[in-house]
Every structure is written in structure tokens, then in C-alpha cells.
Amino acid sequence: MVRHARPRAKAAASQKAARGSQAPRSGKPAAGAGPGGEFGLPPSVTPSLPPVASFAELDLPRPLAAELAAQGLAVPFPIQAAVLPNALAGRDILGRGRTGSGKTLAFGLPLLARTAGLRAEAREPLGLVLVPTRELAQQVTEALAPYARALGLRQTTVVGGLPLPRQARALRDGAEIVIATPGRLHDLIERGDCALGRVRITVLDEADQMADMGFLPQIVRLLRQIPADGQRMLLSATLDGNVGRLTREFLRDPVLHSVDPPAGAVTTMEHHLLHVAEDDKRVLVTRIAAREGRVILFCGTKRGAQRLTTRLLASGVRAAALHGGKSQPQRTRTLGQFKTGEVTVLVATNVAARGIHVDDLDLVVNVDPPADPKDYLHRGGRTARAGGSGRVVTLVLPEQRREVEKMMRDAGISPRSHRARPEDPELARLTGARAPSGVPVAIAAPAPAPAATATHRPPRRPGRPTRGTASASGAVRASLQGGGRRRRAR
Template sequence: MTEFTTLGLSPTTLQAVAETGYTTATPIQASAIPVALAGRDVLGIAQTGTGKTAAFTLPLVDRLSTGRARARMPRAIVLAPTRELADQVAESFAKYAKGTKLSWVLLIGGVSMGDQVAALNKGVDVLIATPGRLLDLFERGKMLLTGVEIMVVDEADRMLDMGFIPDIERIFKLTPPRRQTLFFSATMPPEITRLTTAFLKDPTRIEASRPAMTADTITQYLVRIPSSDPKAKRTALRALVERADVKNGIVFCNRKSEVDIVAKSLKVHGFDAAPIHGDLDQAQRMKTLADFRAGDLKILVASDVAARGLDIPDVSHVFNYDVSHHADDYVHRIGRTGRAGRLGQAFMIVTPADDKSLDKVLKLIKKEPEELSLDIDFSAIKDAPRRDEGRGQGRGHGRGDRSERGRARREETPEAVAAAPAEAEASSTRSRARRGRKPEAEAETQVAPAPEPVLVEAPAEPRAEPRTPPRSEPQLRQSDRRGERRASEPERGGVRGFGDDIPAFLRRPVSIPA
């Protein structure tokens, strides 16, 4: 065990660490802090829950303790993939920088941009941000990145999953090339390796533990159910929550829509549960997390946005309602429990449709979870059809199901069977009428159409006469209509003609060459 006092931290920082109750550094902290204090680049690889946040926050506080921030020119940037993780880093920075004059600002979406801009105008030492909001404010001209001395990238593999790698590359290019970079990730996919090769200068590689290894303090269970029906899965989940002695737990789903459904189902059945995912309002997300941390909320139903963004030391249970599509996400999910040496339990519900995803998880963790059986008669739980099954697209197609069922009931009676040919003929007649074709019976008795009236054109007016000859009554009515149109044309902005007064130059004879 390595004491913090042997890592080279300043007395002020050590005092802040002691006030948090920590005295012994984790392996990633013991290896990364001395290298970061020396000003070298760090490439840290460690599983979730090993103390990566303090591994870069403590040397960041020490190195920035001397110097002064300038308006709109931050001295350090910490990039996080999610708002929750960025907020967690901000809380850690506030604790460890308590005895210094360092200032910081949290730049995340979903909150007022005005307060963030006001803080930037005053001058801050550290920006703790998600990539999208940081680039948004930069493009608005609210900050300059030419004074960045230290850049930290946390949970880089999660950045890759969320599509932030192009944004990370752009931010790297906007910062000075002589900066110090601290790069942390739980896994090292090829894309992350390429990024570190391009932007880190001779980094010290620190691998505190094997990537994607689950903690020994977590007891893992596997629950197989014979049906993939969501109703059966929700029944199994409720049985697990009732069976386990849950102090507080997190339920993970693969889709955001499923998060809302599962949370609502738990609440309907009397469980204290609430959802959290990326589509919810930021204020609601922060309140839900605050209630869960304070113990006012027992069960948190979450998407993978919470798998790496929650730092709650004492979570007793984790329930995988869905088997994660990516095996690495399973490690991060169950890493929410069994933290800091505490014991935890993780359950995974597996259906026949999850065999491929389960094989990937078991191959990665190299461990066979203990299988549990539930005393539930799943055969009594019938598959609930989706609301949109059997319906067409567009309004009114839902009534088609009811009409089909009604027609089936009518066909069961003898009267309906006897009347079937007549009804079929009537239906065929209506169908041909809609297409403009007449039934054969009508075709035989149809009446010849009346002859169309012959229209006789009125004789044209003589062009050589200066005055118009007397006109007939129909022509007068037509002239009156033309006069009404001319009278209304100025109101519509149309073109006014000469009327009955023809200018002399238009009556001049024109000689046409042969």
C-alpha cells in the first residue's frame, strides 16, 4: 500500500486529501501522480472504480497552484463523455482544490449558457466539459484555447462509443502542442491507440489492472428465463428485487425507451424507482441522481449513460435487465457496485435471444457467474403483442383489426355462410364502382348519353371600324364582366388596358412586305 504522503504532493493538497478520509493511494494513483507531477504525458489504463479521477485531479491542482487565470483563456481542460461524469469530476476538483485559489467552471449541455459565459469572462483555471458544449462556446468566440497547459481526457473508450473522437481530435488541434496530456481509458481499442499515437508525446503507460476485469468483491449471478417477452422479463426483475436484500440498486437497460417502461412498471408494483437517460431534462437527471445519492430513491433505472458517470460508493445491487450489446459495458455496469473494497451483487437476466451477447461477456470476463432459478411459472405469462403489430401505417388502421375480428365472428354463423355469395357480389360491385367501371347488369341497360350542345361563336368585331358595332345581349353581359374585371384589376395590382379608346397610332395602316 502506498501512502499519499510519499507521492510528492504539496502540503495543501495532502490536507485536502486527508479531509476526504483517504490515506492510501490506489495502484493507478500511486503510479500516475508522480509522473504527472513531473510534467510528462500519461496513458492510464484501469478498470472503473479504481480511482482514476483522483489520479489526474490531484496533480492538476498541484501544478496549477502557481499562476493566474486570464479572461476567456483557461489553463487546463478536463474532457468527460457524459454530463454526469463531468459533474463528478467537478465535485472532486472542488474537494481537492479547497485550500487553493483555483477557479473552475462546468461546461455541460442542458443548463444555462449565460452563467458559463459569465464565468469564462472572469477567468477560470480549469474547464471541466463535455466535448459538444466546449466546441459550441468556442465557435461562439467565448474562449481561447491557446493558453491550455494541461489537457485531460477521461473515459476515452466511452468517447469512442458515443462518437466524440472527431471532436476530441479537433480540440487537440486547437490547443498548444507543448501541453501536457493525461489520457485515461478502461480499454484500448485500435481507434484509441491511433489517437494516443498522434497526440501524446512519449507517454508513460500505466496499466493498473487487466482491462475489462471485474472486481473480486462483486458476486455475479445469471438468471435464465425461457421467454424473450418483455412482460416475462419485468416479472423476473421484480422477483429478483424482492428476493435480494436491496439497500439501493441500479437497473440497466439497453434502450432509453425501455428505461421508462421498466421504471414505470416497478413504480406500479410498489417499488421506489425512477428513470435516468440522455433524453431527460438535465435538471431532472441531476435531481434523480441527488435523490439516489442521498438515499431518498431506492432503485435507479438507467441506460448506459450512467454506467460510467456515477460515483456512488455504496450501491448494493446491480441488475442487468438487458444483456449489454458490448461486453465492455457489462464490466462498467457491474462496476457501480463493490467499490472501494465493499461487497456487491450483480444479476443478469438472460433470454434465448441473448446467447450471442452472453458468449461475448463470458469470454471477456473469463468467469462463469452462478446461475439462479426463479420460482415463476413463465408458461402462464403469454407474449403481449406490441401495440403496433398487425396495423398499417397511418391514421385509422387500428380499426382494421376490429373489423377483421367482427367479420370472422359473422362468418361463423349459418346465416353469414348462406349470405356469403351475395355479399361477395355486392362487394365486387362496389369495388368496380370505385374504380369507375360499371357492373355488367348496368352496362346492358345503360341509356345513351345526350348529345353535347353546339356552341356558336359570335362574329368577330371589324378591326377597321373606329367604333364597335352594336352588340347582342350576351356580348353586353360578357363586356360588363370584362369591365368589372378591369375595375378590380388595380386593386389586385394587375395591368390596366386602353378600354374602348384606341390611340390613333394603333389605327395607323401598316405595310407588310411581300
């Protein structure tokens, strides 16, 4: 099939027509998310399909089923088992499951399966995934890449930090699935490089965080450009606040799949409060950081994270900082070093609280306690992922005790409390704390990744155009080069 590039002016006119031709879904008698009228809506009208016990029970395209088998996946996680039958049937979805529970495949498999066999025109994607951060965009892209390739579907990652001309070129070449942060997608639409009038399936991943980050007006404008009869899926570890507005306006008779309570904690995760004196805190943090094995240390500010990283390096701990003040190439390299073990301590702000998956991470430490219970749950969600176990340790100064205890109650957590000194055996038992080497270390920055397009292309097939082809790994690297504006993706 030959694809004809539409002139930019014509694409912009098509986008304007699509925007003007539809009214918000709030004009229809929207149905609710489930029993009890969550978000102030009545219960769902259409009965929910029952969950499945295996992927084999689903009517998936043969290449998709084969790729799941090749990946060693036979039994879905609870959120996947619940969401997949209804999402594959075209239902609008509200999905709530704890972080690390497998939500990406819960929306990704239906998105790809229902797009299989279709071909996008230039600048007009068929599926859209909106995410709040570049790190989460990378994770979603990597997770879906093998399944998209198996179906011959093209993915394009659209995030702040990648030069606009490169992203515009990828959209002109055609991509069935676009994974985007709202700000950068809005820019490309304003330029006439993308139109949403042919989008059939829309996913909002971590919808509550996008609303909290101030993206809600942009999300509303984007959703109003998408045909009202398409499928919408909203998934997050928490579904609250402004998510209710999105649900009422844009979802039709949605089915709610909640495999965890709204502030649910992971049963395989331990929670500990360490009450420490201010004079002991610096030494205690250094000893925890010197443990054998990786750990994420969360700080409240960029400056605090950078200072702690400098102190740890001087003490002989292989640490690196991750925060919104870093450029995107620096953030990408740091994450890569942490995942490979070259860096054993990631000192981070809340920029790392969502959208980062690291295998076998068994400890998260809140050096500075978060004020928001949702931030606590998402920080802790970096450990005990996909059925694993882990510990979340929060350091509490005397003056922080009351606020931290309230925050834990609001999060639905009942932690164990301990008084800790740097050389206490209990500290070593809980965290693996030990004395650092004292020999300063320096972390060498790896060579930057080569430039490539931002599009995931399937292998060449007879009769298909081959321009703009790039490997999945190269595409992920390219999609995260550069440093965009902080407001667009922290």
C-alpha cells in the first residue's frame, strides 16, 4: 500500500475540521465506572466480562500470541486478567492497580491487537498513549516494542527533548501508535505535523499524575480533537481528583477494574520508619548507601539530591543523581548505569517516583519524607514490582514525626517504627548498612548514543516502504535525546 504525504496546510485543515465536528462526550448520558457511582457517575450499564486465567483464553492475533509465548508469558497479572477481555471487546476502561502490577500490557495488548492490520496515513496516527514523563514514555515504548514489531506496527515516541523536526519527520513517515507527553504532542499539532482525527484508541497512563502536573487543560484539548466514538482507557495506581472530570467528559459506559484499593499497599512490601537524630542522619545515610546491592535514595529537592550525591562519591559510594535539573541525555545515561549496576545508588527526586522499572530492586529509602501519600506510594512502588518483595525505609527527624505519621495513615500504611543509630545492628539488618570504603570514586559518563529516528519500525516486508527504518533500541535512545522544557516533562 502506497502512503501519500499530505501537505502540512491540508493536515492542519483536517485537524481543525475534526476538532470542530465533535462535541465533548459530556453531552451524552455518561455511565459510571462501577458500583457505588465512583466519580459521581451511575453504575456501568454493560456487564463486565469475567477475567481470564491465561493469555491463551484471549482472542489475540496469532503473531501477538506467539510473541507472548516467546517472552515466556502465559499467566496474566491480576490487572491484565481483569482488563484484557473488556478492552479487547472495545469497552472504555478505568483501570486501577498498584504500581508495578503490569498495567502497560493491560492497555498495550488491546491497543496493538485492535490496530493490527491497519495502516496509518502521514501525520495521522491510529492509536495514542499519553504519559506524564519522558522516563515513562521510554518504559512504555520498550515494553510494547517486541509486540508492535510482531504485528508490523510502527511506534513513534514524542517527548520533550527530541528535536521537533525529527519527530515531525517520523510522523510524516507514518506511525500507527504514538506514545507522547502532552506538551510535545500539542506543539506538533500546532505546527500541523500531527492530526488526531483518525485516532481510534486513546490511553492515558498515570492519568492522575498528568492532572497533578498541570497537564489537564492540554489533555482536555487533545481529547476533544479525537473522534468521540473511539475507545478510551485510563489506567493508574490511583484514580482520583481531576481524573473524575476526564471520566465524566470523555468515557462512555466505562467499566472499572480495580485490583487494589485506591491507596493499596503491596503485600510483599515492608514499610519501616527509622527515627533518627539530626546529628546522625548524614552518617546513617552514607552507611545505607554503602550497602551491597542497589538502592534508590529519595530527596525532597534537586539541590539536596546533588549535594548528597557529591558526599557519597567522596565517601567511596558509586552514586549518581537523577532530577529535573539534569538534561535528558544525562538522565538517560544515569538510568542505564543504575540498571546495569555501574551505579549502585540512585539519588533522586520525585522525577523517579513513577515510570522507572529496575529488576530486583529490594530497597527504597526516603531520605526526606514525602508530604503527599501518593508520592510515598509511588516512591515505594520502585521496589516489590511484578510479584517481588522489598522494603521502604523512611528516615524521620524528631520534628517530622507528627507529619509523617499522618501521611502514612492517609496512605493506608501501618509501618514498623525503630530508633536508629549509624552502627545499630538493626539498621544493618533492615538495610544492609555498612561502613563505606572512604576512597573517592568517579562515575565515567558513557559515550552518547548515535542519532536515529524516533520511530520503531517493523522488519522489512515485501511490498512495504523502508524509508526511516530504525531498530527498536536505537529508536528508544533517540527518543530521549536532548533536554526539553521542565514543564513539558519533568
